Amino acid sequence: MTEAWPDIAGRMRGGTHVLPVRVYFEDTDFGGVVYHANYLKFCERGRSDWLRLLGIHHHRLTDLVFVVRHMTCDFRKPARIDDLLEVETKLVAMAGARIELAQEVRREGETLFAAAVTVALVDGEGRLRRIPLSISASFK
Amino acid sequence: MTEAWPDIAGRMRGGTHVLPVRVYFEDTDFGGVVYHANYLKFCERGRSDWLRLLGIHHHRLTDLVFVVRHMTCDFRKPARIDDLLEVETKLVAMAGARIELAQEVRREGETLFAAAVTVALVDGEGRLRRIPLSISASFK
Amino acid sequence: MTEAWPDIAGRMRGGTHVLPVRVYFEDTDFGGVVYHANYLKFCERGRSDWLRLLGIHHHRLTDLVFVVRHMTCDFRKPARIDDLLEVETKLVAMAGARIELAQEVRREGETLFAAAVTVALVDGEGRLRRIPLSISASFK
């Protein structure tokens, strides 16, 4: 299946992961633009596919899961129905259980939304867990 | 907390459960009306609170969960931002692992959306499980 | 942009439109599977991209919009996080203001969700409007 849709998880451009995202009805609100919380969904799709391209699948993490701990969000310009957006994801820093990422949602090169995101690796009880070498090595 | 918000799970009116639902930005799309799939969310809230008022909590079901197997949906009139809707839920039939419900979403008494819903009780592996007497008795 | 992501609107296979859909965190619920109402979102994405490939853009319809009037839904098997699904959309019938479609959500060829969908073309006041020849001709 993945062979049939080669770009489905986006692509790496230099050190930046790029995922295309189409704006559908479900993403808009009655103001005619993308509902603000949905940019966070787009960013989460970008992070998931960035990890996927690095070979880090949710099921490979077994009991561990990356959760968002902090997010600073700039809503700069509205996206609209039918827009083809690109979500860019870049690693900024990594230490212990935490990863810092810079993410942007762009349309034709223009930044519509920008976020600084801190995610942490936690176990089933929500306790912080140091990122294993097998994973941190993939980020290099 | 529940005492502070007495109507939070709706009310029984005769044999029908009624849950108020406010339409927020998140529920609308750029057409200016409620996005069609969100009526299914409203209905699921109604079913959950109907079970809640009957004393059937998700955590009481432990390994078992009610899942939707079939749904027939009539989208009659659009709901809009700020509308105060009522979700009505009525038991139609019950047999084995299955429950049939009639649900409507209304505004000032007018039906905007109507659905016939079949839910089934399944275990963690997705196998059908006969509805236990402790639960079916609550429906009478 | 569209050239950079050639498959972003799916592909026609014979008379059937096929759109790949990845399952992300946002699509799942605490039961570990795709939340039932989200299959309707996947189907709406399929319909939008089927129209897009036929050259019928939302903005080309100006005041007119296709809305869902009726839907019969079979939830057969659960989709899970990381699944790569395919949404299939096929025209069944067309008359006046109405179009009937058969849609399926599949994983590795297996049908997880099937729906019969009736959409209607309406104007800004919600009145039915006969599908113009320029559009109905595209469906042939």
Add this chain to the structure above:
Amino acid sequence: MTEAWPDIAGRMRGGTHVLPVRVYFEDTDFGGVVYHANYLKFCERGRSDWLRLLGIHHHRLTDLVFVVRHMTCDFRKPARIDDLLEVETKLVAMAGARIELAQEVRREGETLFAAAVTVALVDGEGRLRRIPLSISASFK
């Protein structure tokens, strides 16, 4: 209808608006907890009902709409299915076209999510518009 459901838009407690929010299936993800972007939905419901209780309805704003420009989000502890949460909304500052708010999502008095939110009043073209006296007076 509003008389039938007196608490549907929450209540003022001192200068703070409090809105109860139940966690349903739709709000959770396969990690078993509330999906992170949904706290932003809960906060937007809180802001809408805070404005509603102040007598500022979306339709009263005619061409004007409040949009989120900036948001800093702390995800502290996870909320779970069936939780009854309270969204607290407090005015922090107001100047020109902008309002700053402090919002928290709490469970039994414990803060699960905290956000600093900047919203701005814009017209149909997205241009900043000074908050009219009729509205700013309501905030006092």
